[in-house]
Amino acid sequence: MQTITSDIIFRNDEAFPTEMDAIDPLAKFAYRFHKPKNAKGEDLIYFCGNSLGLQPKTVRSYIEQELKDWEDLGVEGHFHAKNPWMPYHEFLTQQMAKVVGGKALEVVVMNTLTVNLHLMMVSFYRPTQQRYKIVIEYSAFPSDQYAVKSQIKFHGFNPDDALIELYPREGENTIRTEDIEALIEQEGDSIALIMIGGVNYYTGQAFDMKRITQAGHKKNIVVGFDLAHAAGNLKLQLHDWNVDFAVWCSYKYLNSGPGGIAGCFVHERHANNSDLPRFTGWWGHDKATRFLMGPDFDPIPGAEGWQISNAPVLPMASLRASLAIFDEAGMDAITTKSRTITAYLEYLLENIGNENISIITPKDQSQRGAQLSIRIKNSNKAFFNKLIDNGIICDWREPDVIRVAPAPLYNSYSNVFQFAQILKQILA
Structure with missing residues (x-):
């Protein structure tokens, strides 16, 4: 299934996020932030910038x-x-x-x-x-x-x-x-x-x-x-x-x-x-x-x-x-990527095809930023903990909402695709 936003046609395949990351003008900024890691030293997928943003690597020298x-x-x-x-x-x-x-x-x-x-x-x-x-x-x-x-x-x-x-x-x-x-x-x-x-x-x-x-x-x-x-x-x-x-x-x-x-x-x-x-x-x-x-x-x-x-x-x-x-990045470029990467996340969530998941954030891009609030029917915090166990850092709000924020400065389209795949597996 394909979805068009602006002049970009989304695809639900593994190659698409790689293609998007390759042409992303903000991709270079992701390397300027420290990423939380798991016990193996692998980067976690961090979608919690709406609660606490990641540390720029230059902070230490400034302080x-x-x-x-x-x-x-x-x-x-x-x-x-x-x-x-x-x-x-x-x-x-x-x-x-x-x-x-x-x-x-x-x-x-x-x-x-x-x-x-x-x-x-x-x-x-x-x-x-x-x-x-x-x-x-x-x-x-x-x-x-x-x-x-x-x-x-x-x-x-x-x-x-x-x-x-x-x-x-x-x-x-x-x-x-x-x-x-x-x-x-x-x-x-x-x-x-x-x-x-x-x-x-x-x-x-x-x-x-x-x-x-x-x-x-x-x-x-x-x-x-x-x-x-x-x-x-x-x-x-x-x-x-x-x-x-x-x-x-x-x-x-x-x-x-x-x-x-x-x-x-x-x-x-x-x-x-x-x-x-x-x-x-x-x-x-x-x-x-x-x-x-x-x-x-x-x-x-x-x-x-x-x-x-x-x-x-x-x-x-x-x-x-x-x-x-x-x-350096500019708010125009930041908000442009924000709209696109959030729309891509929305597209992938809609294509999971599970009736237990719904998005309560407005579909109208002018009424949202880099956050989707996802309601999981009949779920509790144990469901959220499974995301953490699978290397996803996002945010839980009672009683049944998971907040996911693909911050455009340090999140990639590949991060979004990986999150959707993990979420689909847990729902299944």
Whole structure:
């Protein structure tokens, strides 16, 4: 059986993935990442970049440079290191801005994701007695649920009333954009903030952030996104989409390492808004006068003004190594391969011909990135463990979903074919 996507005709034979790997312009990047191995020293098939990306081989040298400068220079490394620590976060700004489609003024690397989410909601969730509700998707990552509910309670409201959760229609797995727009139109006068995931972690659905932002702004609602599963995965255009704010981690598709430094976007129209309340710290203070140690806070224009503490250089060095690869590869090439390799995975799964397997991620390529969430009927984690025993590293989510993420920078078409063959054997 053949399937056509764009100008590529998929085939379900062993030669096809070899042919695709041979012409893949990103194939060379796979050798720049360390691969987990089994007891025999053989590479495992790693489809878990949506949870923790693989380590770029250059990370060690990036971190060791800062360790060496710390060793040799001590405190003088802030100004005289090969990469001075004082402005270190600025070394990441341009490349990170390219990844999320923002201007340098709008992007800053800082903190961790949920910390940044709270900092953004301090500024952008300003409820009144008439307009106090927050919209979030029903299956949002738990940390987002906790953060949003705690902010609602902090302002004296009840989440049972103030939290609006978006649900799919009965019998469907994902949420239709037109249903989100209809809810915004209907409830908009009571909504203070829309804060949903760019990509839902469970289903892998990528939301239409442009349309959602337009619908929210039409009703004078602030719109923000958690891009934990979108940054480095989708082609983002946060500035052009007019998004108010966004936050993301960098240890998934962006490969910065466990618990890596996070990022934040604030649209330039808010860059000089002194009326926005915020939690402040000295690293967000005007750089020209920061070391005068004055008592009054004078924020840096743009996203940098939301910084609180000075840069954690070692985690930033790790992210810097990965962003150099992203910058070289380019998000256009990354997302092009992402669409093709994910469609190939979908094609192979559909050709297994087993009624116990279904895909809950949208079939529409504009509504997904490099992830398919596979539901295995009447299965449990023992089924997932069989994949691990056969050299596959992916991800299990209760009660019956396996998340598979063919990250385009280090996964091959041959990896995808091997996975499908192993899955077919286990199902049989």
